[in-house]
Amino acid sequence: MYAVILAGGGGTRLWPLSRAQRPKPFLPLLDGGRSLLQATVERLAPLVAPEDVYVVTDVRYHDLVREVVPALPAANIVGEPMGRNTAAAVAMAGHAIDRPADEVMISLHADQAIADEDGFRAVLATAGERAQAGDIVTVGIEPTEPATGFGYILAAGEAAPYAGRDTYRVERFEEKPTAERARELVDGGRAYWNAGAFVWRRDTLLDGLARHAPDIDRPMRDWFATPGGDIASMYATLPERAIDYALLEPASLESLVAVVPASIGWSDLGSWSALRDQRGGEGSPVIATEGSARVIDAGSRNVLVHAAGGRTVATVGLDDVVVVDTPDAVLVISTAAAQDVKKVVNLLKDEGSDLL
Amino acid sequence: MYAVILAGGGGTRLWPLSRAQRPKPFLPLLDGGRSLLQATVERLAPLVAPEDVYVVTDVRYHDLVREVVPALPAANIVGEPMGRNTAAAVAMAGHAIDRPADEVMISLHADQAIADEDGFRAVLATAGERAQAGDIVTVGIEPTEPATGFGYILAAGEAAPYAGRDTYRVERFEEKPTAERARELVDGGRAYWNAGAFVWRRDTLLDGLARHAPDIDRPMRDWFATPGGDIASMYATLPERAIDYALLEPASLESLVAVVPASIGWSDLGSWSALRDQRGGEGSPVIATEGSARVIDAGSRNVLVHAAGGRTVATVGLDDVVVVDTPDAVLVISTAAAQDVKKVVNLLKDEGSDLL
Numbered sequence: 001m002y003a004v005i006l007a008g009g010g011g012t013r014l015w016p017l018s019r020a021q022r023p024k025p026f027l028p029l030l031d032g033g034r035s036l037l038q039a040t041v042e043r044l045a046p047l048v049a050p051e052d053v054y055v056v057t058d059v060r061y062h063d064l065v066r067e068v069v070p071a072l073p074a075a076n077i078v079g080e081p082m083g084r085n086t087a088a089a090v091a092m093a094g095h096a097i098d099r100p101a102d103e104v105m106i107s108l109h110a111d112q113a114i115a116d117e118d119g120f121r122a123v124l125a126t127a128g129e130r131a132q133a134g135d136i137v138t139v140g141i142e143p144t145e146p147a148t149g150f151g152y153i154l155a156a157g158e159a160a161p162y163a164g165r166d167t168y169r170v171e172r173f174e175e176k177p178t179a180e181r182a183r184e185l186v187d188g189g190r191a192y193w194n195a196g197a198f199v200w201r202r203d204t205l206l207d208g209l210a211r212h213a214p215d216i217d218r219p220m221r222d223w224f225a226t227p228g229g230d231i232a233s234m235y236a237t238l239p240e241r242a243i244d245y246a247l248l249e250p251a252s253l254e255s256l257v258a259v260v261p262a263s264i265g266w267s268d269l270g271s272w273s274a275l276r277d278q279r280g281g282e283g284s285p286v287i288a289t290e291g292s293a294r295v296i297d298a299g300s301r302n303v304l305v306h307a308a309g310g311r312t313v314a315t316v317g318l319d320d321v322v323v324v325d326t327p328d329a330v331l332v333i334s335t336a337a338a339q340d341v342k343k344v345v346n347l348l349k350d351e352g353s354d355l356l
Numbered sequence: 357m358y359a360v361i362l363a364g365g366g367g368t369r370l371w372p373l374s375r376a377q378r379p380k381p382f383l384p385l386l387d388g389g390r391s392l393l394q395a396t397v398e399r400l401a402p403l404v405a406p407e408d409v410y411v412v413t414d415v416r417y418h419d420l421v422r423e424v425v426p427a428l429p430a431a432n433i434v435g436e437p438m439g440r441n442t443a444a445a446v447a448m449a450g451h452a453i454d455r456p457a458d459e460v461m462i463s464l465h466a467d468q469a470i471a472d473e474d475g476f477r478a479v480l481a482t483a484g485e486r487a488q489a490g491d492i493v494t495v496g497i498e499p500t501e502p503a504t505g506f507g508y509i510l511a512a513g514e515a516a517p518y519a520g521r522d523t524y525r526v527e528r529f530e531e532k533p534t535a536e537r538a539r540e541l542v543d544g545g546r547a548y549w550n551a552g553a554f555v556w557r558r559d560t561l562l563d564g565l566a567r568h569a570p571d572i573d574r575p576m577r578d579w580f581a582t583p584g585g586d587i588a589s590m591y592a593t594l595p596e597r598a599i600d601y602a603l604l605e606p607a608s609l610e611s612l613v614a615v616v617p618a619s620i621g622w623s624d625l626g627s628w629s630a631l632r633d634q635r636g637g638e639g640s641p642v643i644a645t646e647g648s649a650r651v652i653d654a655g656s657r658n659v660l661v662h663a664a665g666g667r668t669v670a671t672v673g674l675d676d677v678v679v680v681d682t683p684d685a686v687l688v689i690s691t692a693a694a695q696d697v698k699k700v701v702n703l704l705k706d707e708g709s710d711l712l
Contacts, residue, residue, distance in 0.1 A: 298696050312685040312711055316688070321688065325686055329668040333671070343655075
């Protein structure tokens with residue numbers, strides 16, 4: 001097996017720490033200042049060695065990948081000339097990475113946290129075995145609440161065990177639901193969160209792309225057949241489409257997609273509030289500092305303080321607040337309003353601010 | 357009448373904005389970036405013109421006085437070579453400022469806010485009239501709660517009206533009380549907060565100091581009698597004593613002190629929470645910016661944000677929080693815990709930090 005990690009940019013939910021110049025996968029968000037990308041590589045290690053791990057990312061993040069995952073061979077960084085969404089990135093990985101046609105590829109995102117790493121690898125092993133048989137296999141996160149912020153994978157039919165774990169056929173995918181529909185899906189017991197983790201043989205992927213996404217697959221295939229062309233010009237012609245729409249959904253209609261249910265403490269760390277919870281911040285403050293920054297707290301609770309501005313941050317008597325200090329911007333946000341950081345980001349976008 | 361404003365340093369309750377280099381009276385805390393010292397001078401103006409207003413301050417703050425009150429003649433700044441508490445500062449004013457012996461002097465602090473300025477001037481006019489008769493007159497703030505953070509003035513006897521307003525003899529002073537004692541004092545109806553505002557004839561002051569505080573008065577008198585000596589050496593010999601202990605208390609035992617009760621919206625702005633309330637911050641956020649700093653708020657309530665760090669401060673969904681941003685330190689504090697800023701300050705003091 002080999003693994004492809006998609007390390008893209010653009011996320012602003014962890015602003016002001018997350019910036020165009022250093023997006024979420026490259027930030028020191030975890031214990032000991034580890035990045036999510038580093039954690040993603042490390043948790044694969046017992047199953048997939050670093051020399052079999054590849055990172056697909058915008059070329060401008062090449063040096064960031066080297067910085068946060070020095071163990072990864074430089075040749076394993078696949079640079080995209082620009083971001084064209086995940087279908088293009090996965091197609092790039094399928095064509096550019098020279099592995100045997102029948103080898104199993106794991107495709108993952110770099111910006112998620114997983115508490116049960118052993119459980120995650122067991123799920124991948126099961127997925128790998130089913131993928132070896134020719135299926136497109138998804139990892140389906142067992143929902144812990146009727147979340148409206150994720151897409152859902154709907155399973156059907158009898159359990160088919162692989163490597164000692166049940167798998168199911170995927171009937172279809174459903175986009176981010178309303179609250180009412182989310183409740184129905186979760187109560188039904190056959191719906192899982194789509195974590196964007198997919199497992200397939202390389203030839204399964206390439207065949208699927210050729211059939212379902214020829215407008216992405218053909219330019220890519222042609223470019224690799226006659227190297228030396230301008231990859232940026234080719235890339236600019238590609239439609240921006242998610243791999244879920246481009247491949248997973250049409251393939252599911254042909255009953256070619258499977259799901260491995262997983263209860264592994266997964267989080268997409270989609271807000272400062274989620275990060276605080278993931279870092280164990282219910283109770284004593286979670287404090288992260290970069291460089292010469294310092295944090296002094298007196299009596300706060302349920303608080304995350306990330307100090308990256310080289311200054312002293314003092315927090316006193318706070319409850320359910322996140323403080324993020326950077327050299328040019330500071331955010332102080334109630335965890336209950338953590339999603340509203342987008343209001344600030346949208347205002348800055350409208351202004352063309354250089355704080356993004 | 358002439359007025360003497362004591363503009364000292366040392367306060368840390370508004371850290372990190374208040375620093376040894378720029379203490380509370382010189383900070384742009386009020387609407388339009390006005391300082392408390394400027395506001396103190398301006399509210400005297402209809403009663404006492406700027407050319408009759410003097411500021412006693414540590415010589416190192418001379419330029420700060422010029423900066424925040426350019427209307428004040430430079431000759432009206434009386435520089436102390438070092439801070440030796442208020443008895444020395446008042447004695448300095450008494451000796452150094454060349455006014456007629458029977459002229460009435462108002463002595464005030466520079467770090468307080470007063471909502472009802474007309475009422476305040478009416479109180480001073482009454483105090484001035486009673487002082488003209490030879491009394492030491494205090495301004496007694498009608499308590500709005502049984503506060504334990506202030507000293508109390510205890511009135512006795514019949515009302516004696518001056519300029520259409522009642523005044524009373526002061527029986528004695530009582531230092532910061534316990535909560536129980538504060539309740540008794542307030543319920544008794546004859547106790548007032550001591551705002552440190554005193555009115556006396558110049559000769560009343562100097563005679564009182566000579567009798568009750570000769571260890572302060574004599575070195576000062578000798579130095580002014582034979583100018584050219586080293587004022588710092590003289591000052592260093594003075595005991596550090598508050599004028600309340602040095603003069604007011606002993607004089608009250610001789611029934612020489614009077615009080616004018618005042619209900620004038622007085623606040624000593626002794627915490628970030630008090631400043632938020634004074635700025636009308638119950639409800640929409642109060643936002644203050646210095647220089648290129650900027651504040652973006654989304655949906656906060658009961659919040660004060662003071663941005664003086666040249667950066668963007670974003671606040672989202674906060675309630676009852678104060679955020680203070682400076683170039684080298686940021687404070688985020690629950691208003692309910694506003695007094696606990698001293699915990700941070702004490703820690704920094706113990707370290708000999710240059711953030712104070």
